[in-house]
Amino acid sequence: MFAAPRLSAVAKRAFSTSTSSNAAKVAVLGAAGGIGQPLSLLLKQSPLISHLSLYDIVNTPGVAADLSHINSNSKVTGHVPENNGLKDALTGCDIVVIPAGVPRKPGMTRDDLFNTNASIVRDLATACAEHCPKAHILVIANPVNSTVPIVAEVFKKAKVYDPKRLFGVTTLDVVRASRFVSEIKKIPTEDAKITVIGGHSGVTIVPLLSQSGYKFTEEEVKALTHRIQFGGDEVVKAKNGTGSATLSMAFAGARFTNSLLEATVAGKKNVVEPTFVQSDFFAKEGVDFFATNVELGANGVEKIHPIGQVNQYEQGLIDAAVPELKGNINKGKAFINKA
Ligand code: NAI
Secondary structure (H helix, E strand, O other): OOOOOOOOHHHHHHHHHOOHHHOEEEEEEOOOOOOHHHHHHHHHOOOOEEEEEEEOOOOHHHHHHHHOOOOOOOEEEEEOOOOOHHHHHHOOOOEEEEOOOOOOOOOOOHHHHHHHHHHHHHHHHHHHHHHOOOOEEEEOOOOHHHHHHHHHHHHHHOOOOOHHHEEEOOHHHHHHHHHHHHHHHOOOHHHOOOEEEEOOOHHHEEEEHHHOOOOOOHHHHHHHHHHHHHHHHHHHHHHOOOOOOOHHHHHHHHHHHHHHHHHHOOOOOOEEEEEEEEEEEEHHHOEEEEEEEEEEEOOEEEEEOOOOOOOHHHHHHHHHHHHHHHHHHHHHHHHHHOO
């Protein structure tokens, strides 16, 4: 069963008092995939979406026909590359979510996906820059630490880059962290609010358990940190070669998209989500993208929250994450700027 989307009172009010004219056109690129399909199902439930536009290289007409029978108010269209499909999918979009690309198999790191996914993301970003340059771009395709800089460089080349509108989706890391901590502490997940900063792969994922308000033993901290950093591997291993996290990722992707819709369409204030965005915390070290809690507003990034107090162990995690992030980010940039 899929969880119903979390809708704030503001969103419900916006729905009941508005016409669909101020709701958003949202595109999912890679919509027929393991993440794309359940993500599209969850987004079909949003009253803040007027048009759900599904693009993939295959199978979207079927996915769109199926979802279009659900009696929520959004229109659903399916697009494939033929007959200007990508242009039609993107034109007029307010938000574009990108889960297109290959997932990991056992033994692979997210960086191993670079060769295939970098060009997929580059080409989709090029089309976004042309057909919906003002859309908010939400990148799920891995390696996020590199694919987000790829989108930035493509948008810069097209002279349409707005750093407030580009997000790497790291929500799954906090969703996992919340769940894992709630299991250990035997508390409701709503009470397990864990800040996770850095990036979205292995050691670049930095949970700040000391900020949770709960006490952990040293062993618990080490075990939890490792599980949050490498939780994706548990799913890859259990799926035994058939893919990586899709359902939990769809849940996390829908949570982030719904939060952005609440901020941009419904005008809700104080919407805070963790996300990998352009920021200058470690600019001196050559790292210009970093995930922290970010307040979302009408134009995307409203305010980047500070990292806050960290203990010595967490400082060590940050120190390990920064050089790795730098390499990942530079790899993405170099892919676009190579001669
Ligand atoms: P999948 O293989 O099930 O689906 C990918 C879809 O992308 C397929 O339907 C494929 O046809 C489509 N696609 C390929 N090239 C395309 C193109 N040029 N244009 C449009 N669509 C295209 O893979 P899955 O499991 O849905 O994963 C997708 C991506 O999301 C992977 O890169 C995976 O690593 C990543 N991911 C990210 C997470 C995160 O936390 N940010 C978590 C889990 C996965």
